[in-house]
Amino acid sequence: MGEEKGKIKICIACSGGGHFSEALKATEKLKCEKYYVTYYNSATQEFSRKNRVYFITHPRHCFFILRLFLFIRNIIESLFVLLKEKPDLIISTGADVAVATCISGKLFGKKLIYIESGxxxxxxSVSGRIIYPFADLFIVQWEPALKNFPRATYGGPLF
Amino acid sequence: MGTSPEEFSKGNVWRAFILIFVSAGTQEKPFNRLIEGVDKIADLAGERVLAQIGYATYLPKKCEYFRFCSREEMLSHINAASMVIAQSGFGIIGDSIKLMKPLILVPRELRFGEAIDKQYELAEYLASRHESIICIRNIELMAGAVRKIRNSHVDYNYKTVIPDLIDSFITQVFYSG
Known part of the structure; x- marks a missing residue:
C-alpha cells in the first residue's frame, strides 16, 4: 500500500513560520511525491536545499493598494505553480500566502485538506474561515475549535 | 553536565543544576516586556536564569542570555530547565509540553507592537486545563507565577492523529475502488 501511494503528488502550501513546521509535522511520514509552496525566509530557504520548494509573493500586512498588488502577484504565481505541477492533493495549514493555491486548486478539481493552525x-483564522466551505477534509487541533467548524475533524495538537 | 569549572568556583554548584529557561522566540518584533520582566525577578528566583532573547533591544543585567540557537540546543536548554518562561508560541509550547516542563506563558500583545497575531488564546486555554501552565498578561505577576508553578503537578498527555487522518483520506480518495 505504501508503495502504491507514491503515485500521487501532493502540494503543501503554507506560510513560512509556525504554519510551516505544523505542515511538516503533519506530512513528514507521507511517502508520496511532495512539493512546497511558501514564502521566502531563512528557515524555508534552508529547507529548500533538500526539498522542492516554490517561493511565491507574500501578501504581507501593509498599505491597502500595495497589499492588493501583492495579492494579485500571489494569485498569478500560485496559478502558475499549480498548472505546472498539477498535484492530486493540496494540504495547507493556512495563512494568507496559501489561500490562492487552495481555492484555485479546488477550481481545477484537486482535493484539499486544510489544517487549522494550533x-x-x-x-x-481568516484563511480557515475562507477555506472551510471548500475543503474536502478540514482538521482542527483543539476540541473547542469544533464549535466554530462543526464539519471539521478533531486531530489533536501537532506538537 | 555542561558545567564549566568557573561556575563551581563561584560557589554556584547548586545553581548550575537548577535552571529557569526563558524564550522570546524568533519573531522579528522585540519582546522587551518579557525579558525585562524576567530580569527583574532573576535574583529573587534563586535559580540560574538563562534567556533566549531573540530580537529584544533590552539586554538583561541579572541573567545569562543569548539571541538565537539551533533547534537541538533549544531542546537541550528546555530539557535542562526546571521550568520554562516563554512567549506563547506554538513551537516552544509543544516542546515544553513534550518535555513535561511547568510553563509560564506571556503572550505577545498586538497593542504593544510585540506581535503580528494574537497569542493569548492558546495560552489561556492551556492554562485553564493544566495546573502547571500559567498565562500572565500583566508582567508584574511574574514573581507570583514562578512561586506558584514551582511545585505544580505536570499532567500533559497530548497525541495527534493528524498524520493518520491524512493517510486514511489518501487511501480512501485515491486508492479505494
Whole structure:
C-alpha cells in the first residue's frame, strides 16, 4: 500500500513560520511525491536545499493598494505553480500566502485538506474561515475549535 | 553536565543544576516586556536564569542570555530547565509540553507592537486545563507565577492523529475502488 501511494503528488502550501513546521509535522511520514509552496525566509530557504520548494509573493500586512498588488502577484504565481505541477492533493495549514493555491486548486478539481493552525482555539483564522466551505477534509487541533467548524475533524495538537 | 569549572568556583554548584529557561522566540518584533520582566525577578528566583532573547533591544543585567540557537540546543536548554518562561508560541509550547516542563506563558500583545497575531488564546486555554501552565498578561505577576508553578503537578498527555487522518483520506480518495 505504501508503495502504491507514491503515485500521487501532493502540494503543501503554507506560510513560512509556525504554519510551516505544523505542515511538516503533519506530512513528514507521507511517502508520496511532495512539493512546497511558501514564502521566502531563512528557515524555508534552508529547507529548500533538500526539498522542492516554490517561493511565491507574500501578501504581507501593509498599505491597502500595495497589499492588493501583492495579492494579485500571489494569485498569478500560485496559478502558475499549480498548472505546472498539477498535484492530486493540496494540504495547507493556512495563512494568507496559501489561500490562492487552495481555492484555485479546488477550481481545477484537486482535493484539499486544510489544517487549522494550533494557535486558534476559540476563534477562527481568516484563511480557515475562507477555506472551510471548500475543503474536502478540514482538521482542527483543539476540541473547542469544533464549535466554530462543526464539519471539521478533531486531530489533536501537532506538537 | 555542561558545567564549566568557573561556575563551581563561584560557589554556584547548586545553581548550575537548577535552571529557569526563558524564550522570546524568533519573531522579528522585540519582546522587551518579557525579558525585562524576567530580569527583574532573576535574583529573587534563586535559580540560574538563562534567556533566549531573540530580537529584544533590552539586554538583561541579572541573567545569562543569548539571541538565537539551533533547534537541538533549544531542546537541550528546555530539557535542562526546571521550568520554562516563554512567549506563547506554538513551537516552544509543544516542546515544553513534550518535555513535561511547568510553563509560564506571556503572550505577545498586538497593542504593544510585540506581535503580528494574537497569542493569548492558546495560552489561556492551556492554562485553564493544566495546573502547571500559567498565562500572565500583566508582567508584574511574574514573581507570583514562578512561586506558584514551582511545585505544580505536570499532567500533559497530548497525541495527534493528524498524520493518520491524512493517510486514511489518501487511501480512501485515491486508492479505494
Amino acid at each position: 494557535g486558534y482555539v476559540t476563534s477562527k
